[in-house]
Amino acid sequence: MSEIGIALLGLGRAGSFHLASLRSLPGARLRQVYDPDAAKAERVARETGCHRARDAKQAVTAAGVDAVVIATPTLTHHGLVLAALEAGRPVLSEKPLGVRPEEIDQCFERAREEGVPLLVAFQRRFDPSFAAVLEAAHAGEMGQLQFIRSVSRDNPVPGIDYIRTSCGIFHDCAVHDLDMVCQIAEAAPEEVFAFASSFIPEIGAVGDVDNVAIALRFPGGLLATIDVNRKSAYGYDQRLEVFGSGGMLQVENRPRTLAVRASEAGIARPPADHSFPTRYRDAYRAELECFLDCVRGKRAVPITHEQVRRSHAVAEAAERSFREGRPLAPDV
Amino acid sequence: MSEIGIALLGLGRAGSFHLASLRSLPGARLRQVYDPDAAKAERVARETGCHRARDAKQAVTAAGVDAVVIATPTLTHHGLVLAALEAGRPVLSEKPLGVRPEEIDQCFERAREEGVPLLVAFQRRFDPSFAAVLEAAHAGEMGQLQFIRSVSRDNPVPGIDYIRTSCGIFHDCAVHDLDMVCQIAEAAPEEVFAFASSFIPEIGAVGDVDNVAIALRFPGGLLATIDVNRKSAYGYDQRLEVFGSGGMLQVENRPRTLAVRASEAGIARPPADHSFPTRYRDAYRAELECFLDCVRGKRAVPITHEQVRRSHAVAEAAERSFREGRPLAPDV
Amino acid sequence: MSEIGIALLGLGRAGSFHLASLRSLPGARLRQVYDPDAAKAERVARETGCHRARDAKQAVTAAGVDAVVIATPTLTHHGLVLAALEAGRPVLSEKPLGVRPEEIDQCFERAREEGVPLLVAFQRRFDPSFAAVLEAAHAGEMGQLQFIRSVSRDNPVPGIDYIRTSCGIFHDCAVHDLDMVCQIAEAAPEEVFAFASSFIPEIGAVGDVDNVAIALRFPGGLLATIDVNRKSAYGYDQRLEVFGSGGMLQVENRPRTLAVRASEAGIARPPADHSFPTRYRDAYRAELECFLDCVRGKRAVPITHEQVRRSHAVAEAAERSFREGRPLAPDV
Amino acid sequence: MSEIGIALLGLGRAGSFHLASLRSLPGARLRQVYDPDAAKAERVARETGCHRARDAKQAVTAAGVDAVVIATPTLTHHGLVLAALEAGRPVLSEKPLGVRPEEIDQCFERAREEGVPLLVAFQRRFDPSFAAVLEAAHAGEMGQLQFIRSVSRDNPVPGIDYIRTSCGIFHDCAVHDLDMVCQIAEAAPEEVFAFASSFIPEIGAVGDVDNVAIALRFPGGLLATIDVNRKSAYGYDQRLEVFGSGGMLQVENRPRTLAVRASEAGIARPPADHSFPTRYRDAYRAELECFLDCVRGKRAVPITHEQVRRSHAVAEAAERSFREGRPLAPDV
Numbered sequence A, B, C, D: 001m002s003e004i005g006i007a008l009l010g011l012g013r014a015g016s017f018h019l020a021s022l023r024s025l026p027g028a029r030l031r032q033v034y035d036p037d038a039a040k041a042e043r044v045a046r047e048t049g050c051h052r053a054r055d056a057k058q059a060v061t062a063a064g065v066d067a068v069v070i071a072t073p074t075l076t077h078h079g080l081v082l083a084a085l086e087a088g089r090p091v092l093s094e095k096p097l098g099v100r101p102e103e104i105d106q107c108f109e110r111a112r113e114e115g116v117p118l119l120v121a122f123q124r125r126f127d128p129s130f131a132a133v134l135e136a137a138h139a140g141e142m143g144q145l146q147f148i149r150s151v152s153r154d155n156p157v158p159g160i161d162y163i164r165t166s167c168g169i170f171h172d173c174a175v176h177d178l179d180m181v182c183q184i185a186e187a188a189p190e191e192v193f194a195f196a197s198s199f200i201p202e203i204g205a206v207g208d209v210d211n212v213a214i215a216l217r218f219p220g221g222l223l224a225t226i227d228v229n230r231k232s233a234y235g236y237d238q239r240l241e242v243f244g245s246g247g248m249l250q251v252e253n254r255p256r257t258l259a260v261r262a263s264e265a266g267i268a269r270p271p272a273d274h275s276f277p278t279r280y281r282d283a284y285r286a287e288l289e290c291f292l293d294c295v296r297g298k299r300a301v302p303i304t305h306e307q308v309r310r311s312h313a314v315a316e317a318a319e320r321s322f323r324e325g326r327p328l329a330p331d332v
Helices: A013-024 A038-048 A056-061 A074-086 A101-114 A128-138 A160-164 A169-185 A201-205 A281-295 A305-324 B013-024 B038-048 B056-061 B074-086 B101-114 B128-138 B160-164 B169-185 B201-205 B281-295 B305-324 C013-024 C038-048 C056-061 C074-086 C101-114 C128-138 C160-164 C169-185 C201-205 C281-295 C305-324 D013-024 D038-048 D056-061 D074-086 D101-114 D128-138 D160-164 D169-185 D201-205 D281-295 D305-324
Strands: A004-009 A028-034 A067-070 A091-093 A118-120 A145-153 A191-197 A211-217 A223-229 A237-244 A247-251 A259-263 A266-269 B004-009 B028-034 B067-070 B091-093 B118-120 B145-153 B191-197 B211-217 B223-229 B237-244 B247-251 B259-263 B266-269 C004-009 C028-034 C067-070 C091-093 C118-120 C145-153 C191-197 C211-217 C223-229 C237-244 C247-251 C259-263 C266-269 D004-009 D028-034 D067-070 D091-093 D118-120 D145-153 D191-197 D211-217 D223-229 D237-244 D247-251 D259-263 D266-269
Touching (some): A004 A013, A013 A038, A013 A281, A013 D013, A028 A056, A056 A074, A074 A091, A074 A101, A128 A237, A128 A247, A128 D259, A145 A169, A160 A201, A169 A211, A169 A223, A191 B223, A211 B145, A211 B191, A211 B211, A223 B145, A223 B191, A223 B211, A223 B223, A259 D128, B004 B013, B013 C013, B028 B038, B028 B056, B067 B074, B074 B091, B091 B281, B118 B281, B128 B237, B128 B247, B169 B211, B191 B305, B259 C128, C004 C013, C004 C056, C013 C028, C013 C281, C028 C038, C028 C056, C067 C074, C074 C101, C101 C118, C101 C305, C118 C281, C128 C247, C128 C281, C145 D211, C160 C201, C169 C305, C191 D191, C191 D211, C211 C305, C211 D145, C211 D223, C223 D145, D013 D038, D013 D067, D056 D074, D067 D074, D074 D101, D101 D118, D118 D281, D160 D201, D191 D305
Parallel strands (some): A004 A067, A091 A118, A145 A223, B004 B028, B004 B067, B067 B091, B091 B118, C004 C067, C145 C223, D004 D067, D067 D091, D145 D223
Antiparallel strands (some): A211 A223, A237 A247, A247 D259, B145 B237, B211 B223, C145 C237, C191 C211, C211 C223, C259 C266, D211 D223, D237 D247
């Protein structure tokens, strides 16, 4: 099994845990690293014994690069994904592939033409707990599905510079819940309705919201609610509940440690994992392993064009429902 | 402290746990009992040493009766409440007081005129766990409230005869969640939206639904979702979640016993309490104690006319939102 | 089914919850009540409409008394049990029946001679959680049993007057754990070893200890440990763990309410139930129901002479092991 | 911060997770790897770009090696530790350093003479959950300590070849519990008593036991129990309980995933982590990071000669107590 040479673009929030996974994964070798912060990139290059690229496109086309991992700011994804695909390189990219559905289509079509895998990083799919619930739901363990609830509460609040170019909470956060809910439902919703509000003045000031409630109606009567918030005091909160005629499946939060304190004041466990790098450590690693398998042709890309487009369309419908104050059918 | 003589009307689901509380509460004495099933009423009268009334109105006006507990079928509440109030007797009644808001108003106005307490049995308010969360939320323990979720899943499914005269799931079940959510919010919602569906053919056949998702928007940006289902395989499921800037309050379910089984198959606890008589045993008792205190003038009725009317109006708006497919402002 | 007339002796810690059960149990009627505190007994007699006996023996032999419940101070049990049995009355007595094993034997022999049931109140046996674990263990759910751990931590600390006449922590507290452990093992241990110490000066001052660790070895290699403490800050702590080749059974504590608080400080549940009257409310009631069934001849006494004697002998061996600093074989 | 060159001896159970940590830790570089299985060592050498040593002592003294990690079979530890120390190389070694206390002393004395750090791998000390409890106990969060319970149940059962040279369950397993208990107590016990038995015929056949209960008495009246078993059906079970006048600290097990299944059969979570490599992943990494800090002189070795000797002596006393059937004072 030969080593796959990787170009890693972006060393920010997402880039740094991809870096950690790449350091420890046998079968992958970091060849090129790029970040606009040259000093940071230089340091990483030195520590890992790889090359620092002067610009992202150069990294993508460099010799020895077999595949590309894209973790740059949201609005640069589309161009870099296309550049990598055009160079015939398989791509693992943070979502979204673009701000309009046509951009998503364009990427997947180009991947198809080039015959190379394109994996969009809906990391929750690779989390062992979410994956177990998804599998159990599809295996019929809880009978006929009737209701789903997904909740995502962020911690800590991302910086306002990130928020500003994040495409809004519906596309930046809720899309992960929508992807999971639609995946469990194996369908797009027929109707979506959303309420939203802002409690964090900086976020309200840039026209975004930070508190969202979404209701969904799927074919056959399956209903769902999603609630998303940008700031959870007790740690990163990522829960799921799937209710059916036979019972309920849930994903719980993981406390930061396994220590318990019992006193007159009560029985206290630590707050949830601080944030996504620790909560999804295993998921990010599994995602990267999946990507390597896709590059080697040992596995088909598990997150399809249709699914990525569906999640985008439902997020779009939810946001428009909130803006227009009425239920909408997503354009899938 | 003299004993309060009680007339208990109805010995069905609700009546039987009121009976159990009455047996063990010092300060109350059962004087009259009525149920259309004369044999059942006779048996209870014999066991408790009280009198079996031949009809409900006779029980209400009998000598020695200081207060009336009404647990008869839904559609009879209104008439019996009025009859008892007109006889100058304090009333504890299962909800609803009537099917139209005017009927609720009429009861409370009559109670005011007669100067006697009228307590509507929203028993969740008296449950130690719900009460603790309500109190902590109002005390500001979790900072500014941003999101509430309430879930009620029934077990077992009530008989179709009950369903038929229950006024529908919005007024029969969801109204408890709506009461709690509005109580925590200390407000009526500005807008309500609901999806609903039926998975139980018998329930669909009588025009009712058994699976409901409600979204609410309150003044100031507080949002809420409620989900209700008639049939929960793992036991009676009654949970609450109140999220604010400082953290989250929750009410969990209680497992049937404290036994745990750990094996290769996993770590298993028993399902939730089977149903409301065990889950709310302490709440029903506390409700009755509160009622006795109201009768003695030691305490004001904690569930006000305005609150009962508000819960009714929001349930009505939720049902109409579902029927009409659009968000509605409740008529409060 | 005719009502059973009950004489209740003692209205202290144990007597008061027997009183509460008796008020609500159909099938039993309180006829006589006795307590050295005449005013308290008078008040109870008035509230329940029964007769206050001037002395305990008079209560036992009074007309209308079909059975006797003994909840008086420890050192009076033996005499009162014998008096009731001699009067041909079935007895439910708090443990111990006496301070020496011969006294236990004497009581059971007298009960056998009189042909009336004698039930010793090891209430943990009637608790639904402990009973479920006991049943599962005997049903072989966890395969071959290898290790048992029982823990009992009291809250609040009983008054020093109680402690002084309690026969010591081994016979007063640990005997409940020993009864349960031997019952699960279906055997007496071959060897017992104990360490103990005192952290509460008042208890140490009367020659008792308040912190105990016991190790037991049963035939076939099953081992057990028991730890007992008089003062648990986080509430009454009563847990059990049964480990076998197929897994583990546990009894957990019950939090005071189902409310959860999640904040930056962690995820907090309330402390355990304050003490035995709430923790064992259902157990005490089930125990009394069992006793009524025994009185009616519908059920054999489930706690046998041999079992009561065994628990006493093992408690005795544990205490002596601690005093002598060496492992001992209990005299069973 | 220059990279520390590491020689890793042994690629078995312990060696493989040290390898995983070493791959991902910035600041360390694997230089030499040795295992009696030359093919395995060759493969690792190739994957990590390091040199395969032909024998262990050669690895230790090779150029570029700044520090040595020893994860070879138990009985080889002593010789290799001494060889590495004599070569002036800091050592991280799996326990035990030897089978007799003099061997432990010899290693630490040599380390002192050479002025190089020697860290014995009691990895539980580096686990965030155990460390949090240890710290809270010493900070007085639970007041005066009165009782400790530690439980370790293995899964899966190690192979009989491992068992045969493991020095017995007291020194191989219970020593971790004893280390933690004594560390919390900040003392050696005055007396130790143990029962033990065997339920796994292969283990009994080689003269070892697989089921152990130990009781300990510390100065001042603090008591402890430890129970250890070689085979836990529900996964690797590693719990701790520290009880004091102010409450209780606990370390719980971590379920394999965060998924929950609620059905008529109950509420089920997955079994505990399968075994030490996953349970202690973070601990092993933190241990290695600590070792690197010790090598760089940034931190003193946190596990002292006296502590290692104490744990050995108490394990020895526990085993002898079991063999001789009487309580013993450890030779510390």
